[in-house]
Amino acid sequence: MQKIESHACCGGTQEVWSHRSHTLDCDMKFGLFLPPQAQDGPVPALYWLSGLTCTEQNFVTKAGVQRYAAEHGIVIVAPDTSPRGDDVADADGYDLGKGAGFYVNATQSPWSAHYRMYDYVVDELPALVEAHFPITSARAISGHSMGGHGALVAALRNPGRYRSVSAFSPIVAPSQVPWGEKAFSAYLGDDRGAWKQYDATSLVKSTTEKLPLLVDQGEADEFLATQLKPQLLVDACAAAGHPLDLRMRPGYDHSYYFIASFVGEHIAHHARALRA
Numbered sequence: 001m002q003k004i005e006s007h008a009c010c011g012g013t014q015e016v017w018s019h020r021s022h023t024l025d026c027d028m029k030f031g032l033f034l035p036p037q038a039q040d041g042p043v044p045a046l047y048w049l050s051g052l053t054c055t056e057q058n059f060v061t062k063a064g065v066q067r068y069a070a071e072h073g074i075v076i077v078a079p080d081t082s083p084r085g086d087d088v089a090d091a092d093g094y095d096l097g098k099g100a101g102f103y104v105n106a107t108q109s110p111w112s113a114h115y116r117m118y119d120y121v122v123d124e125l126p127a128l129v130e131a132h133f134p135i136t137s138a139r140a141i142s143g144h145s146m147g148g149h150g151a152l153v154a155a156l157r158n159p160g161r162y163r164s165v166s167a168f169s170p171i172v173a174p175s176q177v178p179w180g181e182k183a184f185s186a187y188l189g190d191d192r193g194a195w196k197q198y199d200a201t202s203l204v205k206s207t208t209e210k211l212p213l214l215v216d217q218g219e220a221d222e223f224l225a226t227q228l229k230p231q232l233l234v235d236a237c238a239a240a241g242h243p244l245d246l247r248m249r250p251g252y253d254h255s256y257y258f259i260a261s262f263v264g265e266h267i268a269h270h271a272r273a274l275r276a
């Protein structure tokens with residue numbers, strides 16, 4: 001592992017690390033914010049999953065999360081959104097291939113050689129950072145858009161692994177919208193039965209843990225009606241009796257300006273669960 005950036009920030013340190021991922025079989029980067037409290041011993045971590053076109057940089061440079069993480073004593077771990085490198089498969093569009101891993105384990109060629117972002121964010125990355133940094137196994141997970149989908153799926157599939165989950169503008173039903181249909185067809189194949197394990201609206205039906213879902217969604221989001229469709233999650237949660245706190249925000253779009261406006265509320269939500 002190699003530290004490639006380090007900046008003093010909000011009394012702590014914003015770092016970027018590079019490492020060899022055995023799950024993805026390529027070199028990967030992740031952002032790591034260590035709050036001041038981590039100087040005195042291990043603290044809990046929030047794992048943040050970004051959206052389409054993003055790298056490990058977007059959240060840590062645009063959301064202003066460090067001020068809240070420092071206030072509450074929470075580490076932020078922000079991975080990249082796909083495997084990287086010259087020998088990693090890619091596609092022309094921004095919504096498939098590099099920058100668009102969709103947090104699944106691909107089963108189809110050529111993607112299956114490296115695209116195993118589900119195992120990377122759920123297993124390899126937490127094990128790595130908990131072994132090398134002052135980070136406890138109290139975990140929270142959140143994300144935006146494709147990463148909001150990833151956060152909901154990771155939490156719903158792994159009872160007990162996360163203390164809390166939240167999402168901004170998540171793709172709640174990837175099996176039913178163009179972004180998800182394109183990615184899942186490529187990564188998982190045409191058998192839609194295999195898609196359900198990565199679809200939050202399917203997973204709420206069967207999860208044994210009723211971990212409350214906190215979701216923020218801008219009403220002026222350009223992808224709201226075509227790709228995000230939060231009502232599908234409202235309906236699925238109502239049918240399953242799963243707790244959902246959906247906060248519709250008039251005037252806000254899909255951008256990091258929206259995330260920056262409400263990330264403090266999400267960090268406070270996670271801090272309550274992580275420090276309970």
Ligand SMILES: N[C@@H](CCC(=O)N[C@@H](CS)C(=O)NCC(=O)O)C(=O)O
Nearest residue numbers: 051052053054058094145146255256
């Ligand atoms: N219109 C965008 C679609 C992708 C997009 O909106 N990406 C969101 C996540 S789904 C994002 O976070 N973009 C990077 C940023 O705003 O920093 C593009 O073509 O780049």
